[in-house]
Amino acid sequence: MKCGICEIGCQVPENGYGKCRMMTARGGVLTERYPDSYSTLFPISIETLPTLHFYPNHKFLQVSSMGCNFSCTGCISEILARGTESMPAVLKQMPPQKVVEKAVHEGCKGIAFCLNDPTVSFFSFLKLARLAKENNLLVGFSTNGYLTEQALEALIPFTDFVNIGFKGFTDEAYQACGVPTSGPVFRNLKRLFEAGVHVEAAAIHMKGFEAELARIAGFVSSLSRCIPFQVMRFVPFGEADIEFEPTIRESEALCAELEKELAHVYLFNSPGSDRLNTLCPDCGGTLITREFFGPMGSRITAHLPKARCACGSRPVITGEVAEKRYDEHGFFGGYRTTRAFEMLHAILVCIGAHDPEKVSELWFDLVQTDYLKEFHETVQLPDAYGAIIDRLALKTGCTEAGHQLKNFIQNTLARIRSKTLDVDRPRVYYAMGYPLFALNAERFETNLVEAAGGECLNKQLKRKGKPGVTLTREEFMAMNPDLIFISGFLSCPVSDFYDYCIRHDLLVNAVKNNRIYGHFPLWDFGSPRWVLGLMHIANTLHPEIFDFDMEKEADEFYREFFNQPFDRKTANRSFYRASR
Ligand code: SF4
Incomplete structure (x- = not known):
């Protein structure tokens, strides 16, 4: 029968489904699955x-x-x-x-x-x-x-x-x-x-x-x-x-x-x-200040009373501004939830877990046990990542592949850590996007810096956002990092970051000495590929100790865990490895 809910207008067969796979027909009646x-x-x-x-x-x-x-x-x-x-x-x-x-x-x-x-x-x-x-x-x-x-x-x-x-x-x-x-x-x-x-x-x-x-x-x-x-x-x-x-x-x-x-x-x-930010449509004054709050999200950090400008104007806003802001916990809220599912899925891909029945059982188990709460805490800790792999591998019957992935990650982490126990620790700041947006103190990336022999200055931050907070210029200058990492792929290339610092007079040591580093095309969070990001950080912080050939390391990782060679252009793609 024809579905009239959306303009696609599927012919939905009895007990089958339409394009969205959510509508079915039972006894000649269109109904939800x-x-x-x-x-x-x-x-x-x-x-x-x-x-x-x-x-x-x-x-x-x-x-x-x-x-x-x-x-x-x-x-x-x-x-x-x-x-x-x-x-x-x-x-x-x-x-x-x-x-x-x-x-x-x-x-x-x-x-x-x-x-x-x-x-x-x-x-x-x-x-x-x-x-x-x-x-x-x-x-x-x-x-x-x-x-x-x-x-x-x-x-x-x-x-x-x-x-x-x-x-x-x-x-x-x-x-x-x-x-x-x-x-x-x-x-x-x-x-x-x-x-x-x-x-x-x-x-x-x-x-x-x-x-x-x-x-x-x-x-x-x-x-x-x-x-x-x-x-x-x-x-x-x-x-x-x-x-x-x-x-x-x-x-x-x-x-x-x-x-x-x-x-x-x-x-x-x-x-x-x-x-x-919301600006006054008449004079351009700032009425509501917001900051990045995860994918497709934002949060208000300050606002004028009733969002009314000193010039008397008010933008078209339906309803009043609540005085008290509600902040969601952990992965709960907006696309952070889908990001959490995605991170778990990334591990499943690496261990070749694609038996639909077992994967479905795994998701059921994760939801029933409210695992997202625990996952939010553990996924920030490189040392706890092995336990996440174990749990997923056990539930999906991919224990051998799970061990292999876990061992690779843990051995790399241990090797890097053991060589940086007594070194001088460069003072590192981890930004996301533009310079003043600092990753939270407990974020995974800050722990990678410490594991690779750096002192991560973000650890001093008391305020928290998702995944970080906007610093004042004074806070940034007081940190005065020797070296800066920018999280993400292309959001802010090093040249843009450097220009921003010059234009806003953010002349900390890392800027003066041109020690600003991106991660493209490597990862520093979420997918097990973060282990490549760790090697890159170790190379950057301690070139006197580490000399990982990143193209070679990435290629070996991709061949081992994704069944494909590493290619910068398609580095974000992954394919299930063959089941073992
Ligand atoms: S079955 Fe789904 S995709 Fe097809 S017309 Fe109905 S709502 Fe749209």
Whole structure:
């Protein structure tokens, strides 16, 4: 039978499923495969969704399910979007009444469906939204906006806010995501706006796609130049190609262009950039200050009362700003949860765990035991990484491959540590993105520096963010590091970092002596490939001791654990090793 929920319009066979793999037909009736089932159900701050001009700083109950009607490359939620067959065990069933009670009990202002698209859990979400409104909760969602007109009309009476994520402007851009045309998304944004729903628009900035974003911004501004526009700097999460990642500086330049059309253009995934702040539309004064708070997320660090400018202006913001901010714990909140799944998945890939039944049992076990809480603590410690591998290897029957990976990592760690016991320790600062964004004291990367014979100055930090905090210039200058590492692939190339320091008069020793280092194309966190990052750090801190040939080491690692040679261009990709 034909599904009329999204514009793909699948013919769903009896007991089969449509493109999203979430809708089925039973007895000639279209129904969900996993009704009232959620992969996440916990409070977040609304800036984590992210929504920036709707009840800022307020707490909402985040709900998400699994599956997607789109198939975009480089999707940050890929593990959830494609997990309908391998990970359904992470879904917990909860009737709408209980979800609403949970939201009220947790003191949430409302309910927000995000991470994957509510389209694929349409009937459950519609029931939940209706009940939430009856209980005076606000309701919203983030979406690719591909609902049919009828499905959208059914939701509108129960919807207060929506964030539509655009994939591009042209049909071709949407065809790359497996759907025929872009038209329905623009139609739906217009309809929501005209129906009085608070809307925000988001678009991914991939290198080379600037013209697409300019055309989207043009459409949005034709509705209202006050609609917040979120530029999501593309970061190659999962296994996406590195070559599409623009630098923070390139994305900032694009934002400056888009600001000619729109009053509020924000830049995400760009630690240290000030383009997350809300400025007065009249005089340009800063009204709300935000900082990077994980993938696609932000958090408020300061704001003027009622976000009103001294000049008397106030940007278009729905609802008041909550005085007290809600900070999510650990991996709970926004795309940090999918990042945690991704890190676990990266280990499964390295140990060749691809027996669907065993992998499904593993996910069930991890969810039932609330493992994400424990994982958040242990994944920051290089010495505890072996235990994570053991747990995953045991559950998936890949103990031999698990031992091999664990031994390789532990032996490398021990070898490097043993040679740096009595050395002079260079004073190292670990930034992410621009210079003033410092990784948290307990982050994994700071522990790698110490393991490689450095003194990591980030350990002195008392404040915490996700994954770090913005320093003042004074704090940065007082640290005066001898050497700086920049986390991530291309967010901030060394030359941009150096220029930023010169322009902002951040002349610490590391800058004066040109001792700033990136990691491209190696890893320093998450995937077991961090062991290559450790070697790179050891080489950099103590060239008198270490001389790892990084191309050779990387090639051996990739051949051993991914069944493929190392290639800088595709270094982010991995393939399952053969089972042993
Ligand atoms: S919601 Fe799923 S089954 Fe229905 S049309 Fe869209 S992709 Fe197909």
